[in-house]
Amino acid sequence: MSAPLFRRARDFALQWALPAAILVLWEAGAHTGLIPARLLPAPSAIAVAFWTTLTDGSLLYNTWISTERALIGLLIGGGLGFVLGVVNGISRPAEQLLDSTMQMLRNVPHLAIIPLVILWFGIQEEAKIFLVALGVLFPIYLNTFHGIRTVDPGLVEMARLYGLKPMALFWRVILPGALPSILIGLRYALGFMWLTLIVAETISANSGIGYMTMNAREFLQTDVVLLGIILYAALGKLADVLTRWLERRALPWHPAYQTA
Amino acid sequence: MFAANALRRATIDDAAAALLPPRTESTGAAVTLGSLQKSFGGKEVLRGIDLHIPAGQFAAIIGKSGCGKSTLLRLILGLDAPSAGEIAVEGGTTAAAARRIMFQEPRLLPWARVVDNVEIGLGSEGTRLGRRERAMAALDEVGLADRAGEWPLVLSGGQKQRVALARALVSRPKLLAFDEPLGALDALTRIEMQRLIEGVWRAQGFTAVLVTHDVTEAIALADRVLVIDAGRIALDLPVRIPRPRRRGDPEIARLEGTIMRHLFNEQGHLAA
Numbered sequence: 007m008s009a010p011l012f013r014r015a016r017d018f019a020l021q022w023a024l025p026a027a028i029l030v031l032w033e034a035g036a037h038t039g040l041i042p043a044r045l046l047p048a049p050s051a052i053a054v055a056f057w058t059t060l061t062d063g064s065l066l067y068n069t070w071i072s073t074e075r076a077l078i079g080l081l082i083g084g085g086l087g088f089v090l091g092v093v094n095g096i097s098r099p100a101e102q103l104l105d106s107t108m109q110m111l112r113n114v115p116h117l118a119i120i121p122l123v124i125l126w127f128g129i130q131e132e133a134k135i136f137l138v139a140l141g142v143l144f145p146i147y148l149n150t151f152h153g154i155r156t157v158d159p160g161l162v163e164m165a166r167l168y169g170l171k172p173m174a175l176f177w178r179v180i181l182p183g184a185l186p187s188i189l190i191g192l193r194y195a196l197g198f199m200w201l202t203l204i205v206a207e208t209i210s211a212n213s214g215i216g217y218m219t220m221n222a223r224e225f226l227q228t229d230v231v232l233l234g235i236i237l238y239a240a241l242g243k244l245a246d247v248l249t250r251w252l253e254r255r256a257l258p259w260h261p262a263y264q265t266a
Numbered sequence: 267m268f269a270a271n272a273l274r275r276a277t278i279d280d281a282a283a284a285l286l287p288p289r290t291e292s293t294g295a296a297v298t299l300g301s302l303q304k305s306f307g308g309k310e311v312l313r314g315i316d317l318h319i320p321a322g323q324f325a326a327i328i329g330k331s332g333c334g335k336s337t338l339l340r341l342i343l344g345l346d347a348p349s350a351g352e353i354a355v356e357g358g359t360t361a362a363a364a365r366r367i368m369f370q371e372p373r374l375l376p377w378a379r380v381v382d383n384v385e386i387g388l389g390s391e392g393t394r395l396g397r398r399e400r401a402m403a404a405l406d407e408v409g410l411a412d413r414a415g416e417w418p419l420v421l422s423g424g425q426k427q428r429v430a431l432a433r434a435l436v437s438r439p440k441l442l443a444f445d446e447p448l449g450a451l452d453a454l455t456r457i458e459m460q461r462l463i464e465g466v467w468r469a470q471g472f473t474a475v476l477v478t479h480d481v482t483e484a485i486a487l488a489d490r491v492l493v494i495d496a497g498r499i500a501l502d503l504p505v506r507i508p509r510p511r512r513r514g515d516p517e518i519a520r521l522e523g524t525i526m527r528h529l530f531n532e533q534g535h536l537a538a
Contacts, residue, residue, distance in 0.1 A: 164373040167345065168366075168433075169389035178386075182377040258376045259417045 047229040052236070055229040064218065069237065072207065072214040075131065076199050079138025084195055087143040088188070091150025096180065108147060116140040117205055129210035134203065141202035142195035143254060149191025153184030189253050196245040204238055292322025294473030295355050295364065295440035297342055302351035304337055311337045313497035314351070319490075321356075322485055324474040326488035328481060330529065332495045335477045338441050342410050342475060343367055345463055355441060366439040368447040372426035374418040380429050381405060381414035387433035404436035404468065405429070409464060424455035428462065435466060442484075444476040446469045457513075460486055464509070485518050494529050 029049050035041040036048030043051065059065035090108065094101040116137065127133035157180050165179045207216020219234030254263050302315040311334040319325050329335045340346045343355060343365050355365070365386070374383045384401040392400065405411045408428040418426055427447060434442055444463070448456045464487055467474050478484050484491045485505055491500035501523065507517050 009327070131323070158373075160369070160373050161375060164369070167343075168386050171390065174390070178378070179375060182375070185377075252293060257377075261418060261419060264419065 044226060044228060052232050053259065055233050059218075059230065061232065064235075065237075068213060068215050068218045070240075071243070072216070074201060075134045075205050075207075075214065076138060076262060077088070077136045079203070080142050080195065080199050081204075082135065083139030083142040084146045084192070086139070087146030087191075088150050090143075091147045091188075091191075092254070095151045095184070096176070097155025105151075108144075112144045112148070116202065119150050120206070120209060124210055129212070133210060134206040135212075137206045138199055138202045141198040145194035145198060146188070146191045149187045150184060153187025153191075154180055156187070157183035158210045165196060186253075186257055189249065191254065192252075193246065193249045197242065200238060200245070277313075292471040292473075293438075293440060294322040294471055296321040297441065297473065297475070298352075298354040298356070299342070300352045300354075302338075302341065302353065303342060303349045304334070304346070305349050311497055312341075312348075314498075315499060315504075317492070317499065319473060319475065322471050322473055324476070324489045326476045326478060326484035326491045327494060328478055328484050328491060328525070328529075329494035329500075331479075334497045336445060338494065339367075339445055339475060339477050342441075343443050345391070364437075364440045366434040366441070367443040367445060368427075368430055368434045370424075370446045370449045371432040372418070374426055374429055374433075376418055378418075379414070380410065380416050380421070381417060383418065383429055384432045384436050386528070387436040389437065391437075400436055400484070401432075404432040407435060407469075408432045408462060410532065422455075424451055424459060425459075427451065427459060428536060429460075431462065435470065438470065439472055441473045444474065444478075446478055449479065456483070463487065468509075481522050481529075482502050482518070485521050486513070489523060491521070493525060493531070501525065 017029070032041065033048050033050060036043060036046070036051070041048075047055075056065070089102065094105055094108075119140075120137065123136055125134050126134060161179055161183065162175070165175050170178065203214075204216050207214040208220050211217040211220075215234050215237055219231045222228075222230030222234070257263050297317070297319040299315050299317040302312055303310070303315075315338065327335045327338060337346070341348050341471040342355070344353075344355075374380075375386070378386070381401050382396065384404050386398050387404070388397050388400060391397075402411060402414060405414055408431050410428055410432065411424060411447075413421065413425065413429075418429065421429065429459075430447070445461075448459050451459060460483060476484065476487060481491075485507075486504055491503045492499055492503070493503070493504060501524075503521065505521060506513060507521075511518065
């Protein structure tokens with residue numbers, strides 16, 4: 007009874023030993039002046055910055071603005087990538103027409119067109135949303151396309167022989183078969199989503215987490231800069247947890263998500 | 267000594283007969299093929315097949331790999347068009363649901379529960395409640411009613427094939443084709459499945475066409491064994507052993523010998 011409990015406690019201690027030790031050393035280093043606060047403020051200073059920005063509302067406001075941009079971009083880019091992936095996946099002519107273009111565009115680093123985007127949209131919301139949409143489009147497109155193309159042809163043949171109509175074939179065989187791959191695409195897309203948004207907000211914005219950290223840099227508030235970085239990490243982790251949850255919910259039949 | 271043996275054998279047969287449902291009036295479709303030919307890109311696979319399978323008959327087709335037996339099955343099912351000759355399937359088989367096929371792999375949708383997989387066999391016919399009822403009845407026929415709510419993943423290979431059989435049966439087909447359905451199963455499960463297939467065939471009276479590599483299996487199940495060699499029917503052998511057939515029956519061994527000789531020695535070559 008106590009042995010598994012002990013083992014779990016030991017595992018927990020082992021996993022967190024290194025981060026905890028680093029925090030302690032960091033805090034100690036900052037207090038003794040070994041680490042200059044201007045370059046790397048103490049963890050306690052970051053905690054204070056967190057509390058200050060939380061109470062004056064700027065933290066929640068900026069986080070909300072960033073999340074909103076991220077989600078709108080994801081919806082537009084992801085939706086487009088999904089539709090293109092489905093169309094090219096099930097139709098050879100569409101693939102021939104569109105896929106090579108998609109592959110060319112995919113290989114352009116989307117952050118490289120930031121100057122162009124600023125010329126087009128200025129530093130308005132559209133610029134950030136456009137960049138996020140572009141960043142998430144390709145991972146979703148590629149994985150949807152790949153997922154549909156790798157659906158077991160034996161199942162498709164079976165469904166045809168058993169008289170499933172094209173719509174039923176899509177909803178009952180092709181889409182569920184492609185779903186694991188599509189969800190992997192979504193996970194990649196979420197990573198690209200935050201990455202793109204950080205860069206876009208850092209370069210041109212007057213609100214959002216990226217703006218908050220850039221603004222803090224101007225005033226040498228290194229603690230707020232670090233807070234912003236931690237916030238991005240936390241949001242990225244949250245997105246990952248959400249997709250894992252979605253995968254477990256959407257793929258209960260999958261060998262990887264069997265509980266028994 | 268002899269009498270005791272005979273008595274014991276009789277009781278075993280009685281027990282087996284009790285398991286085997288009585289033969290129902292055939293509701294199957296008769297299949298007639300006339301000088302059927304099929305070539306793929308200039309290569310002749312079938313070179314003139316004349317064959318009549320009466321309604322309700324259980325016909326087995328055997329032959330070496332590449333002899334054209336699977337092609338023949340696809341033509342009978344209407345999945346491919348013949349290059350020449352004709353196919354007639356009589357008895358209201360215009361509906362797709364009247365012809366069903368069971369593959370070597372179960373081909374169950376992994377993301378659909380067992381009962382939903384069986385419902386696929388109904389195509390788009392029926393109301394939601396009626397479909398569920400029929401699917402459950404079909405699952406009951408293959409002895410898996412208690413697994414209706416499970417994912418296919420958790421079933422054994424034999425159980426998956428039983429679900430595939432239920433899916434093929436649920437629309438009450440008039441013609442049921444088996445494309446080596448038991449090839450991937452272990453020996454004991456295969457015998458169980460053979461009994462099950464024989465049982466539902468007798469109960470439902472469809473016409474059955476079984477393609478197999480396994481000569482013993484063909485003789486155990488079929489009314490008639492057709493050996494295909496080099497695109498032609500090399501042997502058409504009626505199997506008149508009364509059902510239920512016992513494993514190890516000397517008559518089965520004798521027929522097996524005849525077929526084997528046809529497959530190998532008398533043709534004078536081993537590989538096609």
